[in-house]
Amino acid sequence: MTPAACVGDHVDAVASPALVIDLDAMERNLHRMADFARQHRMRLRPHAKMHKSAAIARRQVEAGAVGVCVQKLGEAEALAAGGIGDIYISNEVIAPDKLARLAQLAQRVRLAVAVDSSLGVDRLAQALRVAGSRADVFVEVDVGQGRCGVAPAAAGALAQQVIAHGLPFAGLQAYHGRAQHLRTAAEREAAIRHAVALARAAQAAVTAAGVACPLVTGAGTGSFALEAASGVYGELQCGSYLFMDRDYADNEPTPNAPRFEHALFVKAQVISRGHAHAVIDAGHKSHAIDSGLPRVWQRELDYANGGDEHGILRGAALPALGDTVWLVPGHCDPTVNLHDDYVAVRGGLERGTVEAVWRIDARGCVR
Numbered sequence: 313m314t315p316a317a318c319v320g321d322h323v324d325a326v327a328s329p330a331l332v333i334d335l336d337a338m339e340r341n342l343h344r345m346a347d348f349a350r351q352h353r354m355r356l357r358p359h360a361k362m363h364k365s366a367a368i369a370r371r372q373v374e375a376g377a378v379g380v381c382v383q384k385l386g387e388a389e390a391l392a393a394g395g396i397g398d399i400y401i402s403n404e405v406i407a408p409d410k411l412a413r414l415a416q417l418a419q420r421v422r423l424a425v426a427v428d429s430s431l432g433v434d435r436l437a438q439a440l441r442v443a444g445s446r447a448d449v450f451v452e453v454d455v456g457q458g459r460c461g462v463a464p465a466a467a468g469a470l471a472q473q474v475i476a477h478g479l480p481f482a483g484l485q486a487y488h489g490r491a492q493h494l495r496t497a498a499e500r501e502a503a504i505r506h507a508v509a510l511a512r513a514a515q516a517a518v519t520a521a522g523v524a525c526p527l528v529t530g531a532g533t534g535s536f537a538l539e540a541a542s543g544v545y546g547e548l549q550c551g552s553y554l555f556m557d558r559d560y561a562d563n564e565p566t567p568n569a570p571r572f573e574h575a576l577f578v579k580a581q582v583i584s585r586g587h588a589h590a591v592i593d594a595g596h597k598s599h600a601i602d603s604g605l606p607r608v609w610q611r612e613l614d615y616a617n618g619g620d621e622h623g624i625l626r627g628a629a630l631p632a633l634g635d636t637v638w639l640v641p642g643h644c645d646p647t648v649n650l651h652d653d654y655v656a657v658r659g660g661l662e663r664g665t666v667e668a669v670w671r672i673d674a675r676g677c678v679r
C-alpha cells in the first residue's frame with residue numbers, strides 16, 4: 313500500500329486515516345522513563361509488544377534500556393531482523409515447532425523466555441540442546457492476575473529444574489496486568505502491594521531451594537513507581553508510557569510518578585457533514601476499541617462508533633467538511649497492530665513535518 317506520507321511532507325499532506333507519532337512528545341516520554349529508571353537504579357526493558365518497531369526499540373536502547381520485551385516469538389523474530397540484539401519473550405512458548413524457532417533465534421540474538429511448567433522447561437531444554445543454543449529462563453509467578461505463572465511456593469522447584477537442565481536461571485517474571493488499569497491510585501497500590509508480597513514469597517522459595525535469584529522483572533505504565541519502590545523488583549517492563557493511550561490517561565495519577573503525554577494519534581478527515589454531526593474516515597479498522605472509544609484531541613467533540621470505517625462526531629463546534637481531526641486511541645497496542653507504518657512528525661501536529669516513516673515490523677506477528 314502507498315505510505316500515508318513521505319519524509320519532508322508538511323503534516324497537512326499526511327493522508328488519512330494514518331497512524332501518526334508526535335516525535336517531540338514521544339521523545340519526552342522516552343527520556344522521562346529512562347531518567348526514572350536511572351534515578352531508581354532499576355534496569356529498564358520496555359515492552360516492544362506495544363510499538364512493534366525496531367526503529368523505536370533502537371531509540372529505547374540508545375536511551376539506556378538493556379533490551380526489550382515481547383510477548384510473541386514472531387515479534388522477537390521481527391525485531392531481531394530489524395537489528396535488536398537483546399530480547400526477552402515475557403511469555404510461555406510450549407509448541408515444539410515454536411521452540412525449535414526460538415532455539416534458532418537464540419543463535420542470532422541474546423534471548424530470554426518465561427516458563428511456568430515442568431513440561432515447558434523440558435521442551436525448552438530439549439530444543440536448545442538440539443540447536444546447540446542458549447537462552448536465559450525466567451520462572452513466571454502469578455502475582456494476582458490469574459493468568460500465566462506458578463504459585464509462589466512452586467517457583468523453587470521450577471528454578472531447580474531449569475538449573476538441572478544446565479540452563480541459566482535469570483530470575484522471576486512477576487507482572488500484574490489487570491492492576492495497570494485500575495482507575496484509582498489506591499486500588500493500584502493495594503493490588504501491587506499484594507503482587508510484591510507474592511513476588512517476595514517466590515523469591516524466598518527459590519532461595520530456599522538453593523538457587524540464587526538474580527532478578528525480579530515486571531511492572532507496566534500504570535504501576536511502575538510502586539514496583540520501583542518495593543525493593544523486590546530490579547527491572548521495569550513498561551510499554552505504553554511511550555505513546556500514552558486514552559485508557560491510561562483516564563487513570564488517576566500515581567503520586568510521585570512521572571507523567572506522560574499523548575504521542576500516538578490517528579489522523580482523520582471529515583468526509584460527510586450533517587447539521588448536527590460530522591462523519592470522519594476513521595472507524596475501528598483504524599483504532600482498537602477494546603478499551604473504549606478514542607478521544608478527539610483538543611476539541612470539545614464526542615466520538616461515537618460509526619462502524620468499521622466511520623466515526624461520528626457531535627458537539628458544539630463541529631468541524632467542516634474536509635477538516636482534519638486527531639484521535640487519541642483508546643488502547644495503543646492493538647491500534648498499532650492495525651497499521652503498516654508510523655508517520656513520525658517533528659514540530660507538532662499543526663505545523664510539523666514528516667521526519668520518518670517507520671514500518672511496523674512486528675505487525676500481525678501473533679505466532
Ligand SMILES: Cc1ncc(COP(=O)(O)O)c(C=O)c1O
Nearest residue numbers: 359402487532533549550551552
Ligand atoms: C508481561 C508484560 N509486561 C509488561 C507490559 C507493559 O505494560 P504497559 O504497556 O501497560 O506499560 C505488558 C503489557 O501488557 C505485559 O504483558
